[in-house]
Amino acid sequence: MSRLERFRSLFRTALDVPEEIAPERYQALRRKITLLLTTAAVVPLLILSVINYHQYRATLTREIVTPVRGLVNKTRHSFELFLAERASTVSLISQVYTPAELADERNLNRIFRAVKGEFPGFIDLGLIDENGVHASYVGPYNLKGKDYSSADWYQQTRVKGVYVSDVFMGFRRFPHIVIAVQRMTDDGHSWVLRATIDTGQFDRLIASMGLEPESDAFLVNTAGVLQTASRFYGAVLDQLPLPMPPMTYETATLETTDPAGRDVFITYTYFQHADFVLMAVKPRADIFKPWTTLRSDLILLFVTSVALILSVAFGLTDLLVRRMRASDERRIAAFVQMEHTQKLSSIGRLAAGVAHEINNPLAIINEKAGLASDLMELAKDFPERDRFRALVDAILRSVERCRSITHRLLGFSRRMDVNIEQLDVNDVLKETMSFLEQEALHRSITTSVSLDQAMPRIASDRGQLQQVFLNILNNAFAAVPDGGSVTLATWLRDPDTVGVSIKDNGKGMSDEVLRHIFEPFFTTKKTSGTGLGMFITYGIIRRLGGDIAVQSKEGAGTTVTVFLPVKAAPTATLGS
Amino acid sequence: MQELKVLLVDDEEEFVTTLAERLSLRGMATRIATDGEQALRAVEADPPHVVVLDLMMPGIKGTEALRRIKAGHPTVQVILLTGHGSARDGIEGMKLGAFDYLMKPLRLEDLLEKLHEAGRLAQAAQGNS
Numbered sequence: 050m051s052r053l054e055r056f057r058s059l060f061r062t063a064l065d066v067p068e069e070i071a072p073e074r075y076q077a078l079r080r081k082i083t084l085l086l087t088t089a090a091v092v093p094l095l096i097l098s099v100i101n102y103h104q105y106r107a108t109l110t111r112e113i114v115t116p117v118r119g120l121v122n123k124t125r126h127s128f129e130l131f132l133a134e135r136a137s138t139v140s141l142i143s144q145v146y147t148p149a150e151l152a153d154e155r156n157l158n159r160i161f162r163a164v165k166g167e168f169p170g171f172i173d174l175g176l177i178d179e180n181g182v183h184a185s186y187v188g189p190y191n192l193k194g195k196d197y198s199s200a201d202w203y204q205q206t207r208v209k210g211v212y213v214s215d216v217f218m219g220f221r222r223f224p225h226i227v228i229a230v231q232r233m234t235d236d237g238h239s240w241v242l243r244a245t246i247d248t249g250q251f252d253r254l255i256a257s258m259g260l261e262p263e264s265d266a267f268l269v270n271t272a273g274v275l276q277t278a279s280r281f282y283g284a285v286l287d288q289l290p291l292p293m294p295p296m297t298y299e300t301a302t303l304e305t306t307d308p309a310g311r312d313v314f315i316t317y318t319y320f321q322h323a324d325f326v327l328m329a330v331k332p333r334a335d336i337f338k339p340w341t342t343l344r345s346d347l348i349l350l351f352v353t354s355v356a357l358i359l360s361v362a363f364g365l366t367d368l369l370v371r372r373m374r375a376s377d378e379r380r381i382a383a384f385v386q387m388e389h390t391q392k393l394s395s396i397g398r399l400a401a402g403v404a405h406e407i408n409n410p411l412a413i414i415n416e417k418a419g420l421a422s423d424l425m426e427l428a429k430d431f432p433e434r435d436r437f438r439a440l441v442d443a444i445l446r447s448v449e450r451c452r453s454i455t456h457r458l459l460g461f462s463r464r465m466d467v468n469i470e471q472l473d474v475n476d477v478l479k480e481t482m483s484f485l486e487q488e489a490l491h492r493s494i495t496t497s498v499s500l501d502q503a504m505p506r507i508a509s510d511r512g513q514l515q516q517v518f519l520n521i522l523n524n525a526f527a528a529v530p531d532g533g534s535v536t537l538a539t540w541l542r543d544p545d546t547v548g549v550s551i552k553d554n555g556k557g558m559s560d561e562v563l564r565h566i567f568e569p570f571f572t573t574k575k576t577s578g579t580g581l582g583m584f585i586t587y588g589i590i591r592r593l594g595g596d597i598a599v600q601s602k603e604g605a606g607t608t609v610t611v612f613l614p615v616k617a618a619p620t621a622t623l624g625s
Numbered sequence: 626m627q628e629l630k631v632l633l634v635d636d637e638e639e640f641v642t643t644l645a646e647r648l649s650l651r652g653m654a655t656r657i658a659t660d661g662e663q664a665l666r667a668v669e670a671d672p673p674h675v676v677v678l679d680l681m682m683p684g685i686k687g688t689e690a691l692r693r694i695k696a697g698h699p700t701v702q703v704i705l706l707t708g709h710g711s712a713r714d715g716i717e718g719m720k721l722g723a724f725d726y727l728m729k730p731l732r733l734e735d736l737l738e739k740l741h742e743a744g745r746l747a748q749a750a751q752g753n754s
Contacts, residue, residue, distance in 0.1 A: 408729045409637055415730035416643035423650050452730050459728075 079370045086362040098351045109340045117316045118300045125318045125327045143230045143242040151176045154185045161187040172245040179239045206231045216276040224248045224285045251277045266329040404455035418444040475500045481518040495534040508617035513589045520582040521609045528555025552608040558601040629744040630654045630673040634664040636682045661685025672698045674747035679706045695722040700750040702743035
């Protein structure tokens with residue numbers, strides 16, 4: 050099997066529906082075509098939408114996170130600069146002045162005031178001698194003589210040379226840091242210059258980041274203790290309720306969920322020269338606000354598209370299936386019509402054949418009986434002449450009866466030849482109607498007439514049309530009760546066809562009767578009918594190139610419609 | 626008036642002999658033929674005034690016989706008989722020159738009327754010739 054054929058058979062299987070012309074066929078067709086169309090359109094759209102969704106999201110994350118990273122990076126630099134400046138200042142003082150000069154509190158006080166003027170944030174300044182004791186001190190507290198020899202920061206300063214402490218509350222009940230620089234005198238004595246810095250500056254740096262109210266930024270030390278106050282995660286020196294991110298000097302971003310249950314993006318960076326980590330926390334919802342808008346746009350677009358596809362698929366399928374159904378039904382109707390016509394024509398042929406075959410023996414009987422009668426009449430002395438005359442006459446009457454039946458079956462009218470002339474159907478109809486005027490009057494049957502006066506004259510046979518109309522009118526009169534009504538109408542159906550309808554409000558017919566109405570010897574008038582009226586009518590109309598239709602409903606009346614060609618049918622000129 | 630010479634042509638022998646006898650009883654000189662060939666020979670031997678010709682016959686068809694009779698003897702009048710349902714043959718026959726046509730079974734009065742009409746025509750024509 051070729052690929053193409055396989056593809057086709059796939060379709061055939063997918064669209065396998067009952068062949069029988071029934072509502073199920075069209076329901077199945079409608080369902081399957083709609084499903085196929087919808088699937089073919091929606092699946093790619095869905096895939097596209099999902100891809101778009103993810104790509105937009107990734108792009109958006111990048112675009113939103115990048116500026117935050119920049120900001121965090123910049124702010125870290127500011128912090129580092131701030132700390133470096135303070136450290137340099139302390140370092141500079143320690144290099145410019147000798148320990149002896151610094152030990153003099155007047156000198157120290159002068160230096161302190163100068164430094165404080167230049168660099169905001171200095172709280173105090175003090176010299177610690179090699180024993181770890183505050184030798185001189187300038188500041189708001191009386192710390193002179195305090196022994197730091199066992200303090201952790203002192204030890205670290207001794208080791209590292211420069212020390213920047215974590216934030217602590219110390220004695221002063223507000224956060225500050227200590228910057229200490231260790232120096233050696235020329236004669237090998239070590240001393241330390243210690244300054245305390247107010248971390249209010251930190252808050253200002255954080256504030257300068259200009260974050261939205263939902264976001265947060267703060268400094269923590271590597272142990273996770275907050276160095277600045279945060280909006281959502283605690284005050285200074287509280288333990289940060291978030292896990293510490295992995296150590297990196299690069300600015301990095303990670304997604305996590307904070308204790309309040311918000312999905313957040315944390316952008317952070319470790320300081321190179323201090324044990325600090327700067328963190329900026331943005332709620333994801335916040336970041337994705339534009340994304341949410343975009344997403345709802347995307348969803349709206351998708352839903353609209355699907356709705357559009359569905360409506361088109363449904364609409365189109367409905368249209369297609371309707372057309373298919375209509376065409377199927379037309380085909381069936383045409384088929385039924387053809388079958389009906391063929392059946393009637395077969396019956397007609399059969400009837401004609403039988404009639405013809407019977408005519409010859411009938412002719413012999415006729416002549417034999419006739420001769421018998423002749424001989425009997427000629428004989429001078431014939432016993433029981435009257436009796437025989439009666440017998441022969443009875444035979445001849447029966448032959449006459451048969452003759453009239455076979456002749457009607459054969460479609461002979463009184464006037465044998467078809468006589469085509471230009472005539473006005475309205476005239477013929479009125480003429481025929483006049484035969485029944487007496488009966489109408491007698492039985493008070495209302496006859497209403499609506500004739501199209503603008504109709505063209507048609508080429509047809511007056512006598513035969515009269516017979517047709519008379520047959521139909523007789524039936525109508527037989528069907529209506531006394532006081533009933535019969536309505537006649539004519540119209541031009543199309544330029545080549547005129548229509549004549551004869552409608553009664555009589556007893557109507559069942560479908561079963563309607564099916565056999567044109568068949569010979571079919572009658573509902575049990576005593577009076579020959580059953581040949583409609584058979585002959587049908588034959589004449591077909592011969593004249595016309596058509597006849599009967600609509601009827603039991604109890605509601607019958608409408609017989611005759612269509613006649615304006616131009617004579619080719620067959621009409623020579624009879625059947 | 627001269628005796629009317631009638632040739633009856635029909636393949637139904639029972640029919641044609643009986644009819645011939647009845648016409649003889651009414652003073653006509655009748656002969657019979659049961660097919661087209663016989664009919665043509667009979668016409669050649671002694672042209673009758675009127676031929677009563679059945680259209681449906683084996684052998685030479687009625688219409689063909691009609692054509693030949695009219696060709697050889699235009700003054701011979703032909704009355705066609707048909708037992709068939711269609712008037713077509715009758716009308717066609719009229720076009721070929723038949724005097725008239727009748728349906729089987731016949732009403733004798735109809736036939737006699739036509740025979741006399743046709744006979745007068747034939748006698749007049751043959752008398753003139």
